[in-house]
Amino acid sequence: MADSAQTQFISQLKRYYSLYTGGVIGFVVLLSILEQMGVPNKVLGYIFLGVTVSLYAGIGILSRTSDVAEYYVAGRRIPALFNGMATAADWMSAASFIGLAGTLYISGYDGLAFVMGWTGGFCLVALFLAPYLRKFGQFTIPDFLGARYGGDVPRVIGVFAAILCSFTYVIAQIYGLGLIVSRFTGLDFGIGVFVGLGSILLCSFLGGMRAVTWTQVSQYVILIVAYMIPVIWLSVKHTGNPVPQLAYGYVLQQVTAREQVLNDPTTAEGEREAEVRALFSQQQAQHEAKLRALEAGGADYLATEKTELAATVAKLKAERSTTPEMLAEAKNSLAKLPKDVAGARAAWQMAADAERARAAPISPHAEPFAAPDEAGRDIKRKNFLALVLCLMVGTAALPHILMRFYTTTSVKEARLSVFWSLAFISLLYITAPALAVLAKYDVYTLLVGSSFSELPSWVSAWAAVDKTLMSVTDMNRDGIVQLAEITLGGDLVVLATPEIAGLPYVVTALVAAGGLAAALSTADGLMLTIANALSHDIYYKMIDPAAPTSRRLAISKGLLLLVAICGAYVTSLKPGDILFLVGAAFSLAASAFFPALVLGIFWKRANRSGAVIGMVGGLAVCMYYMYRTYPFFGVNGSLWWDINPISAGIFGMPVGFIGIVLGSLLTRAPDLQIQAMVDHVRYPRLATDADIEKV
Amino acid sequence: MKRGVIVQLDAKHKRYWRSNLRLTGMLLAIWFIATFVVSWFARELQALTFLGFPLPFYMAAQGALLIYVVLIGIYAWRMDKLDRQFDIQEEQ
Numbered sequence: 001m002a003d004s005a006q007t008q009f010i011s012q013l014k015r016y017y018s019l020y021t022g023g024v025i026g027f028v029v030l031l032s033i034l035e036q037m038g039v040p041n042k043v044l045g046y047i048f049l050g051v052t053v054s055l056y057a058g059i060g061i062l063s064r065t066s067d068v069a070e071y072y073v074a075g076r077r078i079p080a081l082f083n084g085m086a087t088a089a090d091w092m093s094a095a096s097f098i099g100l101a102g103t104l105y106i107s108g109y110d111g112l113a114f115v116m117g118w119t120g121g122f123c124l125v126a127l128f129l130a131p132y133l134r135k136f137g138q139f140t141i142p143d144f145l146g147a148r149y150g151g152d153v154p155r156v157i158g159v160f161a162a163i164l165c166s167f168t169y170v171i172a173q174i175y176g177l178g179l180i181v182s183r184f185t186g187l188d189f190g191i192g193v194f195v196g197l198g199s200i201l202l203c204s205f206l207g208g209m210r211a212v213t214w215t216q217v218s219q220y221v222i223l224i225v226a227y228m229i230p231v232i233w234l235s236v237k238h239t240g241n242p243v244p245q246l247a248y249g250y251v252l253q254q255v256t257a258r259e260q261v262l263n264d265p266t267t268a269e270g271e272r273e274a275e276v277r278a279l280f281s282q283q284q285a286q287h288e289a290k291l292r293a294l295e296a297g298g299a300d301y302l303a304t305e306k307t308e309l310a311a312t313v314a315k316l317k318a319e320r321s322t323t324p325e326m327l328a329e330a331k332n333s334l335a336k337l338p339k340d341v342a343g344a345r346a347a348w349q350m351a352a353d354a355e356r357a358r359a360a361p362i363s364p365h366a367e368p369f370a371a372p373d374e375a376g377r378d379i380k381r382k383n384f385l386a387l388v389l390c391l392m393v394g395t396a397a398l399p400h401i402l403m404r405f406y407t408t409t410s411v412k413e414a415r416l417s418v419f420w421s422l423a424f425i426s427l428l429y430i431t432a433p434a435l436a437v438l439a440k441y442d443v444y445t446l447l448v449g450s451s452f453s454e455l456p457s458w459v460s461a462w463a464a465v466d467k468t469l470m471s472v473t474d475m476n477r478d479g480i481v482q483l484a485e486i487t488l489g490g491d492l493v494v495l496a497t498p499e500i501a502g503l504p505y506v507v508t509a510l511v512a513a514g515g516l517a518a519a520l521s522t523a524d525g526l527m528l529t530i531a532n533a534l535s536h537d538i539y540y541k542m543i544d545p546a547a548p549t550s551r552r553l554a555i556s557k558g559l560l561l562l563v564a565i566c567g568a569y570v571t572s573l574k575p576g577d578i579l580f581l582v583g584a585a586f587s588l589a590a591s592a593f594f595p596a597l598v599l600g601i602f603w604k605r606a607n608r609s610g611a612v613i614g615m616v617g618g619l620a621v622c623m624y625y626m627y628r629t630y631p632f633f634g635v636n637g638s639l640w641w642d643i644n645p646i647s648a649g650i651f652g653m654p655v656g657f658i659g660i661v662l663g664s665l666l667t668r669a670p671d672l673q674i675q676a677m678v679d680h681v682r683y684p685r686l687a688t689d690a691d692i693e694k695v
Numbered sequence: 696m697k698r699g700v701i702v703q704l705d706a707k708h709k710r711y712w713r714s715n716l717r718l719t720g721m722l723l724a725i726w727f728i729a730t731f732v733v734s735w736f737a738r739e740l741q742a743l744t745f746l747g748f749p750l751p752f753y754m755a756a757q758g759a760l761l762i763y764v765v766l767i768g769i770y771a772w773r774m775d776k777l778d779r780q781f782d783i784q785e786e787q
Contacts, residue, residue: 112755123726126767127719249747366752368737415771426760433756685783
């Protein structure tokens, strides 16, 4: 009976979402017709963002609910396939959608740590967590810690850690939202942030998990279509094969061949590259000389420098032969001279570092751990593996992902839905490295060697938008573009692919809508996690267990608003770079949650004291290492075993495990009820299920 | 939690749990090799090619991901069989 109702529900969902996908494609076709008719790009961009955001809001309003189980876990009746899609959208953030291909473009093989780390973690989710959490069947992750270890202390630590990592992660999403909205509509960054947040709230405010689930499914459709179309096009352009994932191996070989030519000074092109790199070396040497003089002379040196520059300007003004450009350049260097010693040190150091990077030969895309010497390669390999492990374990510990597995109908469906999640996620993650290689091929063969007088239109268009994303300067004044003369920001790769591939503007707008969908869906899930941790775990479970349903939901919604406002405020301070924030969230989650969750299921002897020691210890070590080594905090302590701050979890995790084991063994075993609860989550059906679920 | 809810586990349950652990361990070993062992020896494997890719690049960009998906698929399928074999599958 219930079974046939669920079957009907699934076929209904399939019909709706097939219609929806057709609608999305029809909408894109309609807009491309409008573009042919001469509707301006800006208007198209507005229509695209407006329509998609109101669509999400519409789903949010349709899914409004005042039922607790619907609000927190979507009534536990999401079919595996759809939960997989929702998890995929929940999972893939602005960093995956926009940042990943760019990171791969810039770091080649070494960037693949993100590809493996962000997918392999789902093996841990499937094997260690999802089915057991589903059997446990409550509302939040701190719920599990509270029930398994008993008492409020593990629950409170869980709430603290859940908020810490989700908040760090949500900042990165809001930041991405602000960037996309401001770039494609021309609104100010701050307004972009608030527009983005408004649409997040519209989705989740009324319907909680239920609304978030159905918007996430529709967001997945948009983001995957938006990602695939330009890559397929680019693949057809360069290989004639519409399956980029298969075709790009041979493109990679050609890229490698080009790298060798450009790195070899005996070839004509290589010679010109070497010439440009030598110019950067010179500039680097000049900046370093200035830095040394600054260390020796201090403020006096800066003052002399200023007088000299002012004298040059005066002299140029007096001379007849001076061209306006020469005068402008001299005035510019005077204006750019830093005001004080600290400012000068920072600015010149940054300039010297950037020039050193540009003076270096091309690092081969396909070569693992490229470094000048064996020690350097070893450090890179170590960091690669550490990052992969932290991202994987972090994946299996981020509460907004784990929470999704409470929403399936059964344990069996929970296992299946991890499979679907990873299948949907892999579609994008297998495509991203292909995109990076295809874009690189385009730049290496079509842009490099072209003439400055006829640059491809996308280059000048993006250079006009943002100089850090795209700029080309003719360093050696030969009128021809050399690779070393190109500055290309990572985010450009995804954003500019439609134009690189020669597609109409509609596809660019579609990509922006896809990036927006990725950021919104992740932010939705994260904010819900934070609000639920506070309203369910703190308020309902600890402060007022007798609270009526309506008050619980009202408090949850109020907190959602509060979290959104805090998030927007912190984002407006622009703290650090997105990739680090994201990585930090993973390390924090890996250190705080993973050991306590896994041992809680697989080791009956684990008890409260152990869990408290392990969670606090792991989190503390992880946070301390980040504080000590991440430049943002200004401590600049030495690294432990050369591990970068982004992988701080590599120290937090073992501390967490050891803490739980030692703490548990030194104190009494948990009582029989707790052990019964462990059995309850281990077996899909036990005779005592009804008794345990009643309490 | 209510006092006195204590499960009587019989030999069947213990066998089920052991089979589960064995399966989990096996899949985890494959996961570990595909991820960490292959990456550790990436430079040594660089000369091998697959579909036009250097093998380590292929593994990190595609191979490992496909392995992960298959691993999770096998786990879901085997566990469902195991549930039924030991008659502890959920009621529909």
